[in-house]
Amino acid sequence: MKESELKKFTRYIGEKGLKSTSQRYDIVKAFLKSKGHLSVEDLHHKVQKFNPKIGYATVYRTLKLLTDSGIAVERYFDDGQTRYEHLSPEEHHDHLICVKCGNIIEFEEKKIEALQDDVARDHGFKVLSHKLELYGYCNSCNSINTPGD
């Protein structure tokens, strides 16, 4: 029995005795509607359409709630901004990142995940989440690149 992410948030708010405010719901809904790797800036911008008075601080604070409630995960790429993406254990994906054009391709590989679990077990580690990023040249950038050097 799978509950929607919005329900999950509502439940989290309830369990923690937090208040359900319109700002929080605007932000959560904007987040859930989006996909990919949202920066705080992105999300703040989207939320402005619902409620132009919402400030960065509230977005930051709500994003923390989303992270704590297991709906979102923080990601650190190399652009100096923390980005947030949906956490859905069943459809976890990893990233191929082109260092030339910055394009990010998502992929999924069950066999790698299985091996990860093996490694973790060997170290007595209980894995909650993981992050796998491959950096290199994507197909198009690779063909431009001269192989000799």
Add this chain to the structure above:
Amino acid sequence: MKESELKKFTRYIGEKGLKSTSQRYDIVKAFLKSKGHLSVEDLHHKVQKFNPKIGYATVYRTLKLLTDSGIAVERYFDDGQTRYEHLSPEEHHDHLICVKCGNIIEFEEKKIEALQDDVARDHGFKVLSHKLELYGYCNSCNSINTPGD
């Protein structure tokens, strides 16, 4: 034929027509002597012992050179500081990170790397480097943790 990392730096400096200054060598040597994931703060502190006048700016600038010359790689964990570690393709390692105590365990798994190459190939991607981090509870934190949530 494998050259030392210091030689590699010297060569890089020469090729680019950059100047070899004592500050640069102090920083590079301090970096090469260290292991693990150095923050700029860490490295600055270490370098102070050789030359107390070296400032943060020079450390940052030299670390960029180290990155460009393929001696160091930047890493982004979740503490808001960029960390640098040695790049040695032959002895690449990945990380198990305890979300409770912050302990970082390094590991290496050739089979995972092989699968990564397969995935990359499927996408026409030429991989230069990668980053694999497993987040969870380490052995000691796990035993403290009550399994029944």
Add this chain to the structure above:
DNA sequence: GTCAGTGCAAACCTTTTGCACAGGT
């Protein structure tokens, strides 16, 4: 009515940059 949540601005921290001086070439 109380107390957590919000919005704003200031504070903070890491990283970058401008500029005058130092030092490698």
Add this chain to the structure above:
DNA sequence: ACCTGTGCAAAAGGTTTGCACTGAC
């Protein structure tokens, strides 16, 4: 002598925090 590199301090991002006001309970 030239011109890059350095050190300092200021600036520039991104993120957090203090505080008075708002609004959920």
